Amino acid sequence: MDAHYEEAQRFYARQMQLLDSGATDEWAGTFTDDGVFEVGDTVVRGAGDIAEAARKTAAQFAAAGITRRHWIGMLAVRPHPEGLTARSYALVLEIAEGGDVVPRRSTVCADLLVGSADGWRVKHRRITRDGMDPG
Amino acid sequence: MDAHYEEAQRFYARQMQLLDSGATDEWAGTFTDDGVFEVGDTVVRGAGDIAEAARKTAAQFAAAGITRRHWIGMLAVRPHPEGLTARSYALVLEIAEGGDVVPRRSTVCADLLVGSADGWRVKHRRITRDGMDPG
Amino acid sequence: MDAHYEEAQRFYARQMQLLDSGATDEWAGTFTDDGVFEVGDTVVRGAGDIAEAARKTAAQFAAAGITRRHWIGMLAVRPHPEGLTARSYALVLEIAEGGDVVPRRSTVCADLLVGSADGWRVKHRRITRDGMDPG
Structure with a gap:
């Protein structure tokens, strides 16, 4: 046991609840200052830019009345010289007003987590979207 | 580590398996005798009334030939003077005869768990249905 | 705590990632040599035959351009004279090219896990498909 x-399970639970509740600054604070977020061909560098991108996306969904829920599952964690690597499935649900649930996107989330005074932070995240990005 | x-993960796994298998009395036994279950504007008070409501719902789904599966995810647990607060996502799947899977409802489950001789029990549960209830 | x-959570995360990434031989290696895989009326006996069945299925999905993601949830683990019994929900997602996510199958996975030099292995797995197989 390890x-x-x-800790990683709790980290992701907290991180996804922050994102989905629109607390985008606190969410971005779970990345290191020099953190990198990659999805498909898009690369966002630095917690400031990551926060701004999240704010824009959150505002769009809020304006459309759509709730998002990010689920992390099948989490595999391994030691790494700088901290931990974590590979998990991430499923994004979208819920419109009225309550209909749409499983919008299935992805693989490959993170490098590093320690900080406040616990783990993401130094590098690469999201691979199933059916869209090369595996 | 904590x-x-x-314990909370195991509690929810057991509790949801009881509910989905139709063991509504055992499921209601995972609430305290004075337990409260709130969803939207509905408030059910006491393990007896919680059991009865669950029995009725289970009977309706059984009559319709629909299997339900409640998944708990993104579980966040915090200490509380009376025990633990647990905030999680709960996703309800419905499966009709033939096997088609419908993600019916996405919710947030906010529980107050208190200790008992048989482990944790729910003293208060508030379910917020995404897209339906105020957040 | 136990x-x-x-260990069981990590086992399933690894096992499902192997299956979904097409590493069918490594996946079959998470069964004992005399392992049994039952789903509905089908019974596959022995890691060799389990590997072959998985290879065929994986090839069909690869040819169709469909990514599969197996999620395990609501995991309940109990001691057993030979090791552990584990009962969980297993949800199978299928993602076609373009990224649309289809929750294809909801099942209950009942495993007997036994220890080995490499950690837990499945000695017996019985999959019950919701809406299709008798419960």
């Missing part, structure tokens, strides 16, 4: 596994 | 996190 | 719960 304390890091539970 | 033993309570794993 | 080390086996986390």
